[in-house]
Amino acid sequence: MFDYDGTLVPIAGRPEEAYPDAGLKELLKKITSKPGTCLAVISGRALEGLKNMFQGVPLILAGNHGSLLQFPGRRPVALGPVPSPELTRKIAAAAGEAARGIEGLLVEDKGTSVALHYRLAEPQKGLAAAARFRELVEPYLASGYEIITGKKMVEARPRGSHKGLAVNYLISRFPRAFPCFFGDDLTDEDAFAALGSRGLSVLVGRPRETLAAYHLPGPEAVRELLVKLAGFQ
Ligand SMILES: [Mg+2]
Numbered sequence: 001m002f003d004y005d006g007t008l009v010p011i012a013g014r015p016e017e018a019y020p021d022a023g024l025k026e027l028l029k030k031i032t033s034k035p036g037t038c039l040a041v042i043s044g045r046a047l048e049g050l051k052n053m054f055q056g057v058p059l060i061l062a063g064n065h066g067s068l069l070q071f072p073g074r075r076p077v078a079l080g081p082v083p084s085p086e087l088t089r090k091i092a093a094a095a096g097e098a099a100r101g102i103e104g105l106l107v108e109d110k111g112t113s114v115a116l117h118y119r120l121a122e123p124q125k126g127l128a129a130a131a132r133f134r135e136l137v138e139p140y141l142a143s144g145y146e147i148i149t150g151k152k153m154v155e156a157r158p159r160g161s162h163k164g165l166a167v168n169y170l171i172s173r174f175p176r177a178f179p180c181f182f183g184d185d186l187t188d189e190d191a192f193a194a195l196g197s198r199g200l201s202v203l204v205g206r207p208r209e210t211l212a213a214y215h216l217p218g219p220e221a222v223r224e225l226l227v228k229l230a231g232f233q
Pocket residue numbers: 003004005006007183184185
């Protein structure tokens with residue numbers, strides 16, 4: 001199980017620029033073709049976006065922080081809370097208002113959650129917009145939303161949707177597998193926590209306090225590992 005941004009690919013200025021290259025897709029395809037091997041990408045991105053990026057690669061995909069999961073060729077399964085579209089529209093409008101007039105701010109509407117990215121904005125203005133977004137979303141926290149922060153982004157997501165849902169679901173679906181999870185961001189800690197000592201947890205990127213038992217320096221090191229896995233007979 002792999003997180004996507006910052007784990008399988010380096011983090012890009014704009015989410016849509018972090019596209020999986022042909023080499024990565026080929027490697028993942030090769031690994032999934034091995035008997036007894038199963039690969040999943042569990043990301044904070046919208047499931048639809050993941051499906052578009054990994055077309056033709058038979059991966060299990062979990063989007064929206066692991067709350068929507070889909071096996072290749074099957075229908076998506078909701079593992080977490082799905083808020084009303086009306087509520088999500090209000091959250092998206094709040095993000096739009098917080099971002100208005102500030103250069104470099106990106107609103108990512110994921111259908112159930114909404115993220116405000118400020119990587120490309122002036123740091124002060126980015127932080128101010130993030131604070132404004134928090135303020136505007138405050139009234140919706142009682143309706144089941146929560147605010148999380150990640151790398152240069154702040155996001156309002158339905159409370160209770162986190163990557164641990166997908167990890168637990170997959171472990172229950174493959175009880176005899178040895179589960180491994182690789183991730184770089186704070187939201188991946190829920191996955192590490194769910195995995196516990198049942199498998200292998202790997203923090204990718206800069207070392208920090210983490211529940212992961214192992215560490216790799218960055219997506220390049222993950223790629224090297226994938227090359228090795230693809231080469232095993
Ligand atoms: Mg990540």
